[in-house]
Amino acid sequence: MEKKLPKIEIIEKYCKGCHICVEFCPKDVLEMKGFYASVKNLEACIKCMQCELRCPDFAIKVITE
Amino acid sequence: MAFDYDKYLRPGKLPHIWCPGCGHGIVMKGLIRAMDTLNLKKEETAVVSGIGCASRLPGYIDCCTLHTAHGRAAAFATGVKMAKPEMNVILVGGDGDGTAIGGNHFIHACRRNINMTYIIMNNYIYGMTGGQFSPCTPTGAKASTTPYGNPDPGFDIAKLAIGAGATFVARGTAFHANQIDKLIAEAIQHKGFSVVEILDDCPTTYGRRNKYKSVIEMMNRLKDVAVPVKAAEKMTAEQLQGKVLTGVLYKDETKPEYTAEYAKVIERATAAK
Amino acid sequence: MSKKVAFLQGNEAAAHGALYAGCNFFAGYPITPSTEVSEVLSGELPKIGGKFMQMEDEIAAMAAILGASLTGAKVLTSTSGPGLSLKQELIGYGCIAEIPCVVYNVMRGGPSTGMPTGPSQSDVMCAKWGTHGDHPAICLVPASVQETYEEIIRAFNLSEKYRTPVMVMPDEIVAHMRERVVFPEQGEIEVVPRKSPTVPPEQYKPYDTSFGDVPPLAAFGSGYKFHVTGLNKAADGFPTTKASLVQAEEERQVRKVDANVDDIVTFEEYMLDDAEVVVVAYGSTSRSARYAVNVAREQGIKAGMFRIKTFWPFPDKQIKALAGKVKGFVIPEMNLGMCSLELERCAQGKAPVLGIFRVDGEPINPDQILDKIKEVK
Ligand SMILES: Cc1ncc(C[n+]2csc(CCOP(=O)(O)OP(=O)(O)O)c2C)c(N)n1
Ligand code: SF4
Ligand code: SF4
Ligand code: SF4
Ligand SMILES: [Mg+2]
Numbered sequence: 001m002e003k004k005l006p007k008i009e010i011i012e013k014y015c016k017g018c019h020i021c022v023e024f025c026p027k028d029v030l031e032m033k034g035f036y037a038s039v040k041n042l043e044a045c046i047k048c049m050q051c052e053l054r055c056p057d058f059a060i061k062v063i064t065e
Numbered sequence: 066m067a068f069d070y071d072k073y074l075r076p077g078k079l080p081h082i083w084c085p086g087c088g089h090g091i092v093m094k095g096l097i098r099a100m101d102t103l104n105l106k107k108e109e110t111a112v113v114s115g116i117g118c119a120s121r122l123p124g125y126i127d128c129c130t131l132h133t134a135h136g137r138a139a140a141f142a143t144g145v146k147m148a149k150p151e152m153n154v155i156l157v158g159g160d161g162d163g164t165a166i167g168g169n170h171f172i173h174a175c176r177r178n179i180n181m182t183y184i185i186m187n188n189y190i191y192g193m194t195g196g197q198f199s200p201c202t203p204t205g206a207k208a209s210t211t212p213y214g215n216p217d218p219g220f221d222i223a224k225l226a227i228g229a230g231a232t233f234v235a236r237g238t239a240f241h242a243n244q245i246d247k248l249i250a251e252a253i254q255h256k257g258f259s260v261v262e263i264l265d266d267c268p269t270t271y272g273r274r275n276k277y278k279s280v281i282e283m284m285n286r287l288k289d290v291a292v293p294v295k296a297a298e299k300m301t302a303e304q305l306q307g308k309v310l311t312g313v314l315y316k317d318e319t320k321p322e323y324t325a326e327y328a329k330v331i332e333r334a335t336a337a338k
Numbered sequence: 339m340s341k342k343v344a345f346l347q348g349n350e351a352a353a354h355g356a357l358y359a360g361c362n363f364f365a366g367y368p369i370t371p372s373t374e375v376s377e378v379l380s381g382e383l384p385k386i387g388g389k390f391m392q393m394e395d396e397i398a399a400m401a402a403i404l405g406a407s408l409t410g411a412k413v414l415t416s417t418s419g420p421g422l423s424l425k426q427e428l429i430g431y432g433c434i435a436e437i438p439c440v441v442y443n444v445m446r447g448g449p450s451t452g453m454p455t456g457p458s459q460s461d462v463m464c465a466k467w468g469t470h471g472d473h474p475a476i477c478l479v480p481a482s483v484q485e486t487y488e489e490i491i492r493a494f495n496l497s498e499k500y501r502t503p504v505m506v507m508p509d510e511i512v513a514h515m516r517e518r519v520v521f522p523e524q525g526e527i528e529v530v531p532r533k534s535p536t537v538p539p540e541q542y543k544p545y546d547t548s549f550g551d552v553p554p555l556a557a558f559g560s561g562y563k564f565h566v567t568g569l570n571k572a573a574d575g576f577p578t579t580k581a582s583l584v585q586a587e588e589e590r591q592v593r594k595v596d597a598n599v600d601d602i603v604t605f606e607e608y609m610l611d612d613a614e615v616v617v618v619a620y621g622s623t624s625r626s627a628r629y630a631v632n633v634a635r636e637q638g639i640k641a642g643m644f645r646i647k648t649f650w651p652f653p654d655k656q657i658k659a660l661a662g663k664v665k666g667f668v669i670p671e672m673n674l675g676m677c678s679l680e681l682e683r684c685a686q687g688k689a690p691v692l693g694i695f696r697v698d699g700e701p702i703n704p705d706q707i708l709d710k711i712k713e714v715k
Contacts, residue, residue: 075565108560108561108562109559111558111559113405116568124565124567128563129408129558129559129562129563129564130565131405131408131558131565131566132566132567132568132569133401133404133405134427134431137398137401137428140394140397140398140405141401141402141404141405142405143393143398143401143402143405144363144391144402144404144405144408144409144413145405145406145408145409145558146405147363147389147402148362148405148409148410149409149559169394169395169398170397327389331384334381335384335385335387337385
């Protein structure tokens with residue numbers, strides 16, 4: 001079965017660069033790029049939503065089906 | 066699916082005022098998810114706060130919102146709830162706001178067991194005014210007004226609430242974001258005064274002074290100290306040393322609720338007329 | 339049908355006046371000499387489905403009435419000196435957030451615990467300057483039990499009309515003496531309703547000045563949702579630090595009262611037509627003053643009385659006009675010269691102001707006033 005990848009949206013105008021999403025992603029999907037969070041390895045995402053839940057700034061959305 | 070926070074957010078208010086990594090935003094998101102779970106009607110819901118960083122929360126929520134004076138949220142909210150008992154009344158604020166200047170109103174709201182929910186964001190410090198110690202700052206910790214370490218012992222907010230008569234008391238942390246909405250939703254559904262303490266972080270004024278290199282270290286501490294009540298049952302006193310229980314800590318469904326009791330007063334008064 | 343009459347204490351009359359005005363929410367904290375208001379309303383309010391709350395302190399009581407008022411309730415709190423001091427921060431909140439409410443304060447000796455059962459008139463400055471920041475102030479000072487009943491109704495009306503806290507401050511003598519009260523019939527005294535929004539909820543702004551200096555106030559729980567804060571705010575109710583907006587809003591809040599002094603200020607002129615000596619008096623002191631004026635007239639002295647019924651805003655215009663005509667003012671008051679300062683300000687040196695100041699817990703008697711009248715040359 002083909003794995004459906006989510007879409008991870010980072011809203012830069014809200015992101016305050018706190019690193020929380022990056023540090024606590026269990027699959028190392030995210031990284032800091034300059035000031036903002038960004039996606040480094042979408043393939044590894046298990047859609048656990050931890051990043052979205054913990055982002056204090058409404059800046060990251062994990063869009064699944 | 067990504068959660069749609071916009072449903073309960075006022076349009077055009079983001080980004081919010083809180084610092085990078087401040088846990089207050091995580092709590093606000095939890096509150097919004099809880100409101101959504103219960104499908105609270107915005108026009109029928111009042112969110113009331115005092116003064117402090119945490120107390121700026123109501124400005125972002127698209128409901129009837131009341132940003133009062135330092136410490137007075139519970140007293141204003143009591144007026145709202147008593148005058149319109151059919152409204153959902155949710156209080157939010159910081160540890161300083163709720164347990165120092167507002168401590169008296171807090172314990173009396175607990176005592177009355179009036180049907181409101183109080184979310185206390187405990188970041189162990191007066192964040193807004195620049196990091197002076199609060200009644201929840203741990204003994205020995207550094208604050209801008211405890212340069213030699215804090216001599217004061219701190220409050221245990223949950224124990225205070227239980228002792229004062231609140232009938233639902235829960236504790237979560239900003240790290241355990243997934244649990245926040247569940248605790249808040251259960252608290253709102255509870256008929257009586259419910260208190261949800263969320264252990265929070267203030268990287269700007271507390272972390273910095275207390276040798277946390279980053280908000281990540283503060284989050285890791287929350288992760289390490291938290292022990293769910295169920296898990297704690299199987300742990301020894303020694304293992305529980307330095308830990309903090311999380312989850313629903315106390316629930317009493319027998320104590321009469323205040324607005325219902327007052328409705329009886331009205332009944333007795335009108336019968337006597 | 340003959341009117342209903344009762345023999346009441348000032349405090350009891352205040353409670354009944356509040357009910358006439360439609361008060362349906364009271365929160366207070368017991369303090370002598372105002373407690374009777376709570377005692378009456380704890381019995382009466384539930385009978386009409388209203389709410390009575392004894393809160394944990396005066397700050398909580400003030401907070402509770404402000405919260406209740408935002409749901410559309412007509413609210414009252416009652417207190418005395420030390421309680422008035424505690425309420426001050428939130429009276430300011432009521433001013434800036436523009437929340438109608440009535441604060442009834444019985445004046446006893448102060449500062450601090452002072453003389454809990456002794457009469458005083460020493461809170462009149464606190465009524466205007468007690469809370470920090472520039473703000474509007476309305477304060478009524480009744481002199482009889484009947485007037486206390488009526489002034490409470492007027493206080494509710496003014497607070498709704500101008501969307502601001504209003505204080506009613508009898509001294510302890512007025513609050514505790516018993517007199518005949520004739521109750522007005524239903525509809526005999528106008529009761530002013532709150533100005534509600536005419537726009538639909540999505541267009542509503544709680545401080546929308548396109549409706550004039552007093553914007554309509556929606557009620558929480560009535561389909562409108564909006565934000566209320568004690569920070570300086572813009573028309574939409576959200577905080578602002580924009581200099582021009584803050585300046586304009588502060589000025590508007592004060593202007594609500596300043597531009598309407600003629601509607602708010604009330605007074606009684608007693609034998610003023612040809613008066614050369616004017617006793618300015620308020621509250622129970624005016625009763626001694628009236629007696630003294632009568633005796634002075636019998637002795638051929640052209641004395642009169644200007645009785646202040648509205649202490650704030652102060653009757654500047656009237657005093658200024660009198661100052662140009664009279665030989666002097668006599669001001670008896672149960673404090674060390676508070677109203678006296680206002681008189682001097684208004685008299686602008688055109689007429690001397692002779693004070694009789696008593697803070698020993700004893701009322702000022704007519705003889706003292708008469709003696710002072712005779713000192714005016
Ligand atoms: C009467 C009064 N005293 C003091 C202050 C100053 N003050 C504002 S916020 C605050 C502390 C807030 O701390 P907390 O409630 O813990 O909220 P946080 O900022 O940490 O989220 C203080 C002391 C005030 N606004 N009003
Ligand atoms: S959803 Fe989970 S796995 Fe995917 S990026 Fe977010 S935290 Fe990482
Ligand atoms: S958690 Fe949110 S604010 Fe922090 S870095 Fe990630 S996206 Fe940015
Ligand atoms: S000072 Fe602390 S509590 Fe206030 S916003 Fe910043 S991190 Fe949050
Ligand atoms: Mg704090």
